[in-house]
Amino acid sequence: MKWIRFKHHGLVSFGLLEDHGVKRVEGSPLESYTLTENIFALESIELLTPIQPPMLYFAGPNFKGHIEAMAKRRGQEPVYPTRPDPHFRSVHALVASGADVVIPTDSCQRLQPEGQLVVVMGKKARKVSLEHALDHVWGYSLANDITEREWQKTDRTMFRSKNTDTFKPFGPCIATGLDPLNIQIEVRHNGQTIADFSSAEQTWSVAEWIHILSQNTTLHPGDCIMMGTQGAAGDMVEGDEIEVECKDIGLLKNKLVKEVAP
Helix, strand or coil: CEEEEEEECCEEEEEEEECCEEEEEEECCCCCEEEEEEEECHHHCEECCCCCCCCEEECCCCCHHHHHHHHHHHCCCCCCCCCCCCEECCHHHEECCCCEEEECCCCCCCEECCEEEEEEECCCECCCCCCCHHHHEEEEEEEECCECHHHHHHCCCCHHHHHCCCCEEEEEEEECCCCCCCCEEEEEECCEEEEEEEHHHCCCCHHHHHHHHCCCCCECCCCEEECCCCCCCCCECCCCEEEEEECCCEEEEEEEEECCCC
8 A cells, every 4th residue: 555645725634655546544544544536636626744743763874985986085994883883764755756855055056865764663662672563564665865965074963964954855755665775776866866765785684773772762563663774965056956756656756846935
C-alpha cells in the first residue's frame, strides 16, 4: 500500500493511493482508521509530507561512497566509522514534494542534495532484538537531506547547515511491504542522474539501526530514520530542480528558490 497525507478544502487527511485517485481514510493508520468512499483526483488535493514525525533521526555516514566522495572534495583521506553514529534532524525543516526549497539570503547561495531512504516506525521499539527489529516498521519513504556546505565547515552541530527551514523535502508517500535491503534510489539534478544506489550498499542495515537506536532510546510510532546517501553531488542554485525517485515509493521533486527579503 502507498499512504499519503493531504489537504482538501482545508481538511487534512490520510489517504491510500489508488489507480484512479486517492481514497480518504478517517483516523490514522498508526492508530485506527476507517476507509471512506471519498476518492479525490490528485490534481484536486494539496500534497503534504506523508507524516509529521515526532522525532527525525539520521543514520550518520552510512555509505562508504559518501564518505569517500566527501573526503576527496576536502582533499583528505576517508575515515570510515567503526560504529553507527546517529544524529538528529529538525522536523520543522520538512516540506512536501512539490514545495520550494528556499536558499537563505545569508548563505553562499549554493546547496547540495542527499537523496535518502526514510524508515517510518509503526510500533514502539525499546531494546528490540535484531531479529525482530523490522516488525516495528510501518513503511518506507524518501527524503532529501539538503546541506549548505559552507555553513557546515564551522557548524559543529550542523544546526544551520542541515536544519534550516525547507531543507528536508520528504515524501511523496509511505510505501509498505518493501524489502529494506533491496530499494533502489535515483537522484537527478535538472534531469541528469547524479546518484543511483541501492539500500543494500548501506554499512549498517535498517534492522541494525533500529536495534542499536532502541537500546538507548524508545522509538515511537511515526518516528523516522533517514538512512544516509551514496556519493557527494555538486552544487544546486536558484532555479534548479532536484528529484529523488524510487519506483516502489514514488517521486520526490522540489525546486530551489531564493529567499524573499521581508
